[in-house]
Amino acid sequence: MKLICDGLDLSDAVLKVSKALSSKAANPVLEGIKISAKNDSLILTATDTELTIEKTIKADVLMEGETVVVGKYFVDFAKKLEKEQVELSCLYDGQLQIKYSDSESELQVYPVANFPLVKKSGEENFFEISPEEFKDIVEKTIISCSNDDSRPILKGVLFEITDNSLTSVSLDGFRMSVIKKEIVASGNFKAVIPARTLSEITRLIEKEESKLKIYIQKNSLYLEVENTVIISRLIEGEFVKYGHILPNGFSNSFVIEKDALLSSLERATIVAKNDRYNVVRFDIRENVMTISAKSEVGFVNENVNINLEGKDMVIAFNGKFLSEYLRIVKDEFIKFQLNSPIDPCVLTASGKDDFIYLVLPVSINA
């Protein structure tokens, strides 16, 4: 293998694919970046077997071939590259030689045969969505994803498509996000996409303007943007039947100014966070809600104006679950809907129901 390419192109490509590098791989070849020179292109690939990122850049290929270079060092090298031309070639002893300006380096390589084969298959379903809408869905669902390895299905987000309507759902046993959007799709289908894949996609499409076309097949997701291919395994298994979790109706509701609530919650959480459950107490009355928290550190008591429809109530939440939601919501007013201090509470932006956030209260005696 021997090729010449632009230093900045190479640097950008290496940094992009490096997001799929495995950091603590049982199989060391997964810590490597595969370099393939073919026709007039250089293709870089990294995979941890769950997520694969492949980036193609233009190159002057003098001899076709491929190798796998140790990812960590190649990334460090790539960061130092400037605009000059870079020559990559395989030496007789197998090392990868990197030449540019007055510099000559050699890096250790792995056998190409050990690098996993990744390919997308033919017949697929797909849906189209704008980058902004996709980022919005990811931001709002990812907060409710679980980290618990014992229930892997909850470490992803359900994307369910019916009649060009997309419902995205995530839940971790304490809270749930449900988002609905109109989209264009090839049919009716569903998939559970790993949270990590979703956040890497949002990073890679940061500057993308045109619509994304996301292909879904039996076990994997496929997406192409700006000469970058992203392939991810889907999470197998049946997602939780989330429809039953949402209450049918509510006997109490109130509207509250988001920023006032967030400021009060954050101050209350300072004393509450000494406590494992971050217990913040809400004393809901006709025109005012008192937010309080207490621990051995001290005591916080704050009043925020509300407009209650229903009965007075005392309820408590994990302050962290509420503030994570409030920080990503851009609306000025939030609506709380509740039945009792032990039933789930539903939060939406006042006047909208395209994003439902459900949160379980904590016992007031906890």
Added chain:
Amino acid sequence: MKLICDGLDLSDAVLKVSKALSSKAANPVLEGIKISAKNDSLILTATDTELTIEKTIKADVLMEGETVVVGKYFVDFAKKLEKEQVELSCLYDGQLQIKYSDSESELQVYPVANFPLVKKSGEENFFEISPEEFKDIVEKTIISCSNDDSRPILKGVLFEITDNSLTSVSLDGFRMSVIKKEIVASGNFKAVIPARTLSEITRLIEKEESKLKIYIQKNSLYLEVENTVIISRLIEGEFVKYGHILPNGFSNSFVIEKDALLSSLERATIVAKNDRYNVVRFDIRENVMTISAKSEVGFVNENVNINLEGKDMVIAFNGKFLSEYLRIVKDEFIKFQLNSPIDPCVLTASGKDDFIYLVLPVSINA
């Protein structure tokens, strides 16, 4: 105690003094911030017994008094404060009450009697220096300070003043920084100032424009800027006799472009850093120097132009010690002065000798 002050003033003051908070104190009162209300001022003090920071702000004092509040939580609170008026008062049960807008909080306190007394004494030496010159000295000496607790004197910088000339010296056994500046001083004296004090001072004087007046007495340093008092213990003991370490003359020298050397060194360090000593080899010849490093990861080889006066030489350094120096030097060309591959090497900006950086080579067989 009872007082009213501006929220933003309080917030700024708490964050400033918090730099002197002890994080893992044997005595928990050192994790506290002392609050004193007297006349028309609120004085906040934090100390870890080595470094003390005291900040005075204006306040409407309704009842004089003092208390010590748990620093960590008070800092979190202060960060959330806005422009509104804040009322601080001591409750009968000893807690500190914080009231503002529609918020009421109580924080745990420590007994004031346990908080260490810090005072500056009368008769002192002093020197005056501009904030820029002070920051410059700190940046250039701090890289050569030791982290080794077994030789505490090396964890500070020697400030030696003779006839209005300041010499600042730090060394860690592998390298040494020596800086000379003309200043105004009250006499001839010297002090070893802890590295941590120096870096906290540079942070606190970030926006300062007028000259600093730094008082030195037997065991402590005293400095006042913008209603902030900084008191620090000096390191006791005799500093190393650094004069003997500097070679009397050099048989070889060369000048090199700083940016070219730094780029090459950084690339070489990528493969070298797998090695404990970051060994980078310099093959010095008449017009060119070859910088190389080798480890099981790979091999880097780079050429940089030089202008050698003297004989060809092969010498090796810890790459980290050179790149730390090169990153803080602003000059375009650097001069290397050497005698042999086992003698100390001296680096200066070409044409200047107000900042001398001495570095020991490593054995080429290491």
